[in-house]
Amino acid sequence: MKKNGILSRLFLALCFLFLYAPILVLVVFSFNASKSRAVWAGFTLDWYADLLDNSAILNALWITLAVSAIAAVIATIMGTAAAIGFYNMKRRSRNVCMTINNIPLTNADIITGVSMMLLFILAVDAWNGGIGRALGLRFNLGFWSLLIAHITFDVPNVILSVTPKLRQLDPNIYEAAQDLGDHGLHAFVKVVLPEIMPGVVNGLIMAFTLSIDDFVVSYFTAGAQTQTLSMVIYSMAKKRVSPEINALSTLMFLAVVILMVIFNLRQAHQARQAQERRKALYGK
DSSP: OHHHHHHHHHHHHHHHHHHHHHHHHHHHHTTBSSSOSSOOOOBOOHHHHHHHHOHHHHHHHHHHHHHHHHHHHHHHHHHHHHHHHHHTSOHHHHHHHHHHHHHHHHSOHHHHHHHHHHHHHHHHHHHHHTHHHHHTOOOOSSHHHHHHHHHHHHHHHHHHHHHHHHHHSOTTHHHHHHHTTOOHHHHIIIIIHHHHHHHHHHHHHHHHHHHHHOOHHHHHHSTTTOOOHHHHHHHHHTTOOOHHHHHHHHHHHHHHHHHHHHHHHHHHHHHHHHHHHHHHHHOO
16 A cells, blocks of 8 residues: 555656656756757846847737737637526537537647638638728738637637536526526626636636647738747747747746636635635534
8 A cells, every 4th residue: 555655656756747847947948048958058147138128029928918818808708608608508409509619629720720711811801802992991810810719719618617617506596686686687797607706717717828828720810910929939949949938938937837826825715715604604
């Protein structure tokens, strides 16, 4: 029994080493005085200073963060509404809708990217050749096409995050709120939404993470003038990745760690509050 415990801990340690050793190497070499990715030449903060002067990387970072944040918020609203709509359908209709919702999740990214690129090109050509020409307004692939593409693949993930919370919800809670005099949207916001909020927050975080991480769909839908951070790194990888990318990746990793710590502390605080409420109500 003791031997199995030691082996399981060793296996767990190896898994963590496999997952986080590359990130540790990246963080260490973001402070390397040399551009070499194999030789340590001393400690420096020059790459962090150079990062602030690199307009191409910073512009790509702002575009990535803007698209990810806006797409995550819009997708969370749309996905939550869609999940509630699916939940209130009859079982057969709900199963059909959930099957359709799962298609983008199992579909290859390159198929999604190419198909959306063709759709956007068709829409842009139709606009520029018709109403756009009459009004003198022309559109091309860029920020807005990129944003729509990110919203499209974020929504199914939000639906999958919110749906389990809806299944855990007491089906009579909304009617009970109405019986007590609350109605419409106010009853939903005050009664239903707090119960499903963990799923909504998880969907928001997942949507934001997927948008930042995406490369394939962005590559096909961003157009010629707009570049996300992943696209800039990919273009650098053809020649040589700048150490400034190491510095930027380190800062982003640190931001993710801080957000995860805050999120976990918040969940622990909510769990303690729920336990205290149960003790106050039921004495246990």
